[in-house]
Amino acid sequence: MSRFRRGADLDLDLAAIRDAVGRVEDPEIHRPIADLGMLGEVTARNGGVRVEVRLTTPTCPLRDAFGVAVTAAVHSVAPGAVVEVVFGALDERARRDLSARLRGPERGIPVPAPRIYAVASGKGGVGKSSVTANLAVALADQGLSVGLLDADVWGYSVPHLFGTRRAPVALSGLMFPVEAHGVRLMSTGFLVPEDEPVVWRGPMLHKALEQFLADVHWGDLDVLLLDLPPGTGDITLSLLELVPSAALLAVTTPQPAARVVASRVGRMAKDARMPVAGVVENMSAAVCEACGHGTALFGSGGGAQLAGEMGVPLLAQVPLDAALREAGDAGVPVVRRDPTAASAQVLRQLAADLPVVRRSLVGVPLPLSVA
Numbered sequence: 045m046s047r048f049r050r051g052a053d054l055d056l057d058l059a060a061i062r063d064a065v066g067r068v069e070d071p072e073i074h075r076p077i078a079d080l081g082m083l084g085e086v087t088a089r090n091g092g093v094r095v096e097v098r099l100t101t102p103t104c105p106l107r108d109a110f111g112v113a114v115t116a117a118v119h120s121v122a123p124g125a126v127v128e129v130v131f132g133a134l135d136e137r138a139r140r141d142l143s144a145r146l147r148g149p150e151r152g153i154p155v156p157a158p159r160i161y162a163v164a165s166g167k168g169g170v171g172k173s174s175v176t177a178n179l180a181v182a183l184a185d186q187g188l189s190v191g192l193l194d195a196d197v198w199g200y201s202v203p204h205l206f207g208t209r210r211a212p213v214a215l216s217g218l219m220f221p222v223e224a225h226g227v228r229l230m231s232t233g234f235l236v237p238e239d240e241p242v243v244w245r246g247p248m249l250h251k252a253l254e255q256f257l258a259d260v261h262w263g264d265l266d267v268l269l270l271d272l273p274p275g276t277g278d279i280t281l282s283l284l285e286l287v288p289s290a291a292l293l294a295v296t297t298p299q300p301a302a303r304v305v306a307s308r309v310g311r312m313a314k315d316a317r318m319p320v321a322g323v324v325e326n327m328s329a330a331v332c333e334a335c336g337h338g339t340a341l342f343g344s345g346g347g348a349q350l351a352g353e354m355g356v357p358l359l360a361q362v363p364l365d366a367a368l369r370e371a372g373d374a375g376v377p378v379v380r381r382d383p384t385a386a387s388a389q390v391l392r393q394l395a396a397d398l399p400v401v402r403r404s405l406v407g408v409p410l411p412l413s414v415a
């Protein structure tokens with residue numbers, strides 16, 4: 045065991061320090077850096093400890109967070125030691141090997157999570173992305189590992205709602221989700237400049253979605269939410285094909301017109317034998333805290349009616365709430381920014397009650413033979 049002393053009071057155990065630092069998790073890959081081959085030498089230098097960390101990319105945006113975590117790990121074994129963290133980068137071969145190891149032996153589109161919800165609406169602007177973002181954060185706050193795939197390729201809003209916009213770290217063709225407010229995110233918005241329109245068409249869209257599933261290292265997720273574009277277009281159909289285990293979560297406003305359009309999404313799910321978790325009514329009556337009077341700006345009853353038609357539960361009625369809009373604009377979902385707001389409380393309850401739905405095998409041919 046290598047030891048050295050600084051003055052008379054500091055007795056460093058380099059093997060124990062190496063052990064502690066090796067357990068630090070890469071913030072994007074969520075595995076210990078020793079297992080990932082990212083821990084270099086740990087040496088005694090100038091009366092302190094020098095730790096070499098090899099990053100997946102020299103420009104890793106999480107470098108500072110890494111430095112803090114490594115220093116804390118050293119201090120857990122050697123309180124007060126002077127720590128120097130030196131960053132290098134994995135060489136090309138190590139990057140390729142790591143990428144191959146993380147992908148594993150499987151071929152084809154992996155199922156990224158045991159629970160997948162596709163959040164859909166008939167019309168645009170009913171608050172589908174806001175509901176999805178808040179649901180994701182509320183589920184993460186329950187201690188679940190949550191991913192959010194912004195499948196609204198043209199009209200992405202996830203980067204805005206989470207207040208983050210940076211290129212994802214890539215490792216030999218494997219991308220890592222961008223993490224914000226405890227949720228692992230992937231969106232076209234991370235890949236294209238903000239002011240440039242996305243002009244992809246059918247086959248390109250399908251390919252992009254395929255890559256979001258196959259070439260993104262989601263890690264061990266408990267739940268994946270898919271923020272679908274409004275309606276029943278190409279993207280939605282591609283996703284249903286790529287992720288057949290997803291359950292639909294339909295978002296509508298109380299307005300009859302929105303409900304009628306949303307019911308088309310319900311019919312599509314039925315045709316595709318897609319399980320439906322339920323309906324969320326958004327922009328429901330706002331209740332005045334002072335007088336208790338409800339203002340149903342967008343009418344009432346649409347959510348219950350849609351749920352009745354689809355034969356599924358109405359899971360929540362999220363009130364029209366300025367706090368939700370303000371939080372979205374500030375890039376911090378309302379359940380985190382203003383947890384006591386009326387909308388935040390309903391959204392948290394929705395996360396707590398979200399049903400676990402299994403795909404029905406009725407009518408699906410099974411690979412069984414009669415002996």
Ligand SMILES: Nc1ncnc2c1ncn2[C@@H]1O[C@H](COP(=O)(O)OP(=O)(O)OP(=O)(O)O)[C@@H](O)[C@H]1O
Nearest residue numbers: 168169170171172173174274327363364365369372
């Ligand atoms: N319950 C609510 N109370 C107040 N404002 C809301 C509520 N829900 C959503 N909004 C606001 O409505 C606007 C549209 O919301 P959002 O982008 O989530 O809708 P969307 O259905 O995802 O739209 P699109 O499908 O066009 O992307 C946003 O400005 C959002 O802040």
